[in-house]
Amino acid sequence: MRIGMRIRSIAAGALLAGLMSGTASAQQVVRFLHNETDPPSIAFFNNAIKAFEAENPGVKIEMEAISTDGRLQKVMSSITTKTMPDLFKLLPEERFEFARKGYLVELDDVLKSIGEQDYVPGALVKVSGKTYDLPYTLGNFSVFWNRADLLKAKGLETPKNWDELKSAAAALTAGDQFGFVFPAGKNRMTSVYLSQMIWAAGGTYFDKDLNVTFNNPGTVKALQFLKDMAKFSPPGISSYSYSEMINSYLTGKIGLDIYAPRLAANAFSNAPDVFAKTNGAPVPAGPSGVGVKFVNSNSFAVASAAVGAKNIEGAKKFLQYLITGDRLRDFSMTAYPHLVPPLKSVQDKVVEAGAKELGGRQELARLAFDTSNSLDFDSEAGAVVKDGKVVKSGVINPYIGSIVARGIPAAVVQRVVLEGEDPAKAAAWGHDQMKRVVDELKKN
The missing domain is CATH 3.40.190.10 (Periplasmic binding protein-like II)
Structure with a gap:
């Protein structure tokens, strides 16, 4: 009887391990590359990833933060080796070449879900009428x-x-x-x-x-x-x-x-x-x-399977979560007033939340938001x-x-x-x- 119980225990353990293994293998792992390396930004992304994974247990986000110059080298080498992260920071000047060569996935469905009318003028740039990247902030260098x-x-x-x-x-x-x-x-x-x-x-x-x-x-x-x-x-x-x-x-x-x-x-x-x-x-x-100011959109794009992306749908879902609502507001506050939100519905929230930042010096925020x-x-x-x-x-x-x-x-x-x-x-x-x-x- 003890032997039989032991056999059943082993079998149950094997079944449980198999189920756990199957669950793990079914989980989507979304690789995420960006260049927002300031500690407050990293803390924001870690919190956002934790909250997203809790709401979406079938998706795991693996984040890599790298310097701006390092990001360029990483992206180019990953394209060559077809090991691109699923979701990544895209530079504006990369948009047309990457879209033309098939490196990017169209994001018109994500844009429609967010609402194109909510973006400030000039924030969205399309390629042949299609959306290949979505901004998370406007960068004013001037x-x-x-x-x-x-x-x-x-x-x-x-x-x-x-x-x-x-x-x-x-x-x-x-x-x-x-x-x-x-x-x-x-x-x-x-x-x-x-x-x-x-x-x-x-x-x-x-x-x-x-x-x-x-x-x-x-x-x-x-x-x-x-x-x-x-x-x-x-x-x-x-x-x-x-x-x-x-x-x-x-x-x-x-x-x-x-x-x-x-x-x-x-x-x-x-x-x-x-x-x-x-x-x-x-x-x-x-x-x-x-x-004249240099102001450009900082955006995220989803890589295509042609350059090695493996979990495109999970990447799109995380992208929309990341660049809307409270997440966009919270990210914009990590380096206030540097990060200008591209959504009109969020800008007022950021200005309101930033009232106590910078020692109350709102004139600096007004300069930053003037594009x-x-x-x-x-x-x-x-x-x-x-x-x-x-x-x-x-x-x-x-x-x-x-x-x-x-x-x-x-x-x-x-x-x-x-x-x-x-x-x-x-x-x-x-x-x-x-x-x-x-x-x-x-x-x-």
Whole structure:
């Protein structure tokens, strides 16, 4: 009898193990890649994943957070090896190429469920009328952060144009104190920075007919300006990217910094003395008469099976959960006022929730949420400044993503700032490099 009981016990145990194994094998594992690596953002994602998994026991989320520059390398290598994460952060300039090559899954069903009318104008960009990525925040890289105490000590007003900016930077540079900072590493942030300078000087990469126009007076003026400003910037800018634009300012050794609102959020949390002396202002106007902002949607996309995605439906379900309602509000609050929610229904909630943030300094939030007179890589083709405002051509550029991914704009900056090349010569070189890329893309 004991033997029989033991046999039944073994059989029951085997059956239970089999059932557990079957349950485990049936569970969808969604791999999720992003570049929001700040501790509050990581805490948000961990909490959101825990809540989602509790509501959806058949889906498990495996998250990987990586730097912005590391994300680019990871995505490109994963595409090559067909091991792409199911859900991943997509850069705007990757959208057209990835969609065209079949790397992405259409998300029109998710968009319909959320409600297209709830998105702020310009937040959604479609490819041939179809949706391939959905934004979770708008990134404004163009707030003019300045040390009010240092300017006052020199008897200077807040600079309103490039000439005043250059003079103020010179006055604030002495010893280990620097008047200005900008990125000059071979990375995407340097390309972003150069772009807003080109636009403020009246130039664009492309015209409305999608001809390369990089070699123009605006580009030359922008490069000359950066070459001049390098004299008032830290010597390490040759490797600067996103984080260095903040970290260098938080040391207290930088007087003027044009960067995203995350700088204020990090200063408030990590360098309160610097934050207390910091003011925000609109970006100084360039030769066009306008300070043009770089504002783009930060979005998530679902990879296709063609590049190795395995759990597409689970990824879509988690995506919708992540970028709507209380999750979008809570994420936007992790670096207030840096993360501008793209849903109109959530923006008011964020402003209300942020009333007590940043020591009550709501003027900084208003600057962060002001996305007027802005362009991004997709929309800059043929844009002009008219009557003090940026006017877009309405043309969406399918080519510029490949140019930025190859680091051509950043290489142009390095040729001028680090190697001392004449700006006009560097602009001509960059133009030729870009045209070769576009010509090749058009052939294919």
